[in-house]
Amino acid sequence: MDLVSFIVALVALLIGAAGQRMIGMGWGLIVTPAVALVAGPLAAVLVVNLYGALACLIILPRLWADIDWRRLAWLTVPAVALMLPGMLLAKGLETDLLRIAVGIIAIVGVVVAVAFTAGERSLDGPALRIGAGATIGALNASVGMGAPAVGVYTLLSGWQDRTFVATMQPFWVIVSGVTVAVRPFVAPEGSPDWPLWAWLVLCVPVVAGVVVGDRFAHHVNPTVVRWTIIVLSVLGGAALIVTGTLAMLG
Secondary structure, eight states: OOHHHHHHHHHHHHHHHHHHHHHSOOHHHHHHHHHHHHHOHHHHHHHHHHHHHHHHHHHHHHHGGGOOHHHHHHHHHHHHHTHHHHHHHHHHSOHHHHHHHHHHHHHHHHHHHHHHGGGSOOOOSHHHHHHHHHHHHHHHHHHSOOHHHHHHHHHHHTOOSHHHHHHHHHHHHHHHHHHHHHHHHHOOOOOOOOOHHHHHHTHHHHHHHHHHHHHHGGGOOHHHHHHHHHHHHHHHHHHHHHHHHHHHHO
16 A cells, blocks of 8 residues: 555545535545545545545534525435436546546636626526536546535525535535445446555544534634635636646656
8 A cells, every 4th residue: 555645645534524514615625636646536536425425424413403405405316316427427538638627617617606796696596506416416426526516506606604514414425425335336446455444544534624623613704614615616626637637647
């Protein structure tokens, strides 16, 4: 086992779990690029979904009362429906080229969303929710990076209160759980070559990150949340472009 890739995964899982607890996103934006750089893009999809489901399961009981069940259903159903096409897309196309394309789209999407909401406008409804859910599901299953689409949706809809953080936990439990369950039958290749003890040890930073995030979650104000979402979404898109480009050049 490559010790460097293992340490990078440990740190990424710790930071990602803390971000997921504090603002409801940040997991895939941090973990996917980091693991993709050291273990490959296919490995990143498995790691981000497996431990992402674990992190959200740990967080879920504390936020249960604030879950927006209606909005959860609007997002989850199309997300699950588009997972298989997303996996088949990644399997049929050059994964690194797909990452670059998704990264560019993510950055453009955030810029458009920020421009739209500059006048304090918001856009929400069944069409946006279905479109957002489908996009998140397809991108998460194909490149492990549905979070930029979440960022665009939150900016357009103005959904950035405590119910967003709460609702994202069961959403990612379902989306990541289904991805992990279906992936072996569609794209079984690409699992990191780590021994069993390493997979178990990686649970530690996930739990630690949730604990750290829980301590600071109540001190984050809405303005900080909004700008954190913007910055993370742009950085996530840039990370996809960089990892995809480096892999193609290598």
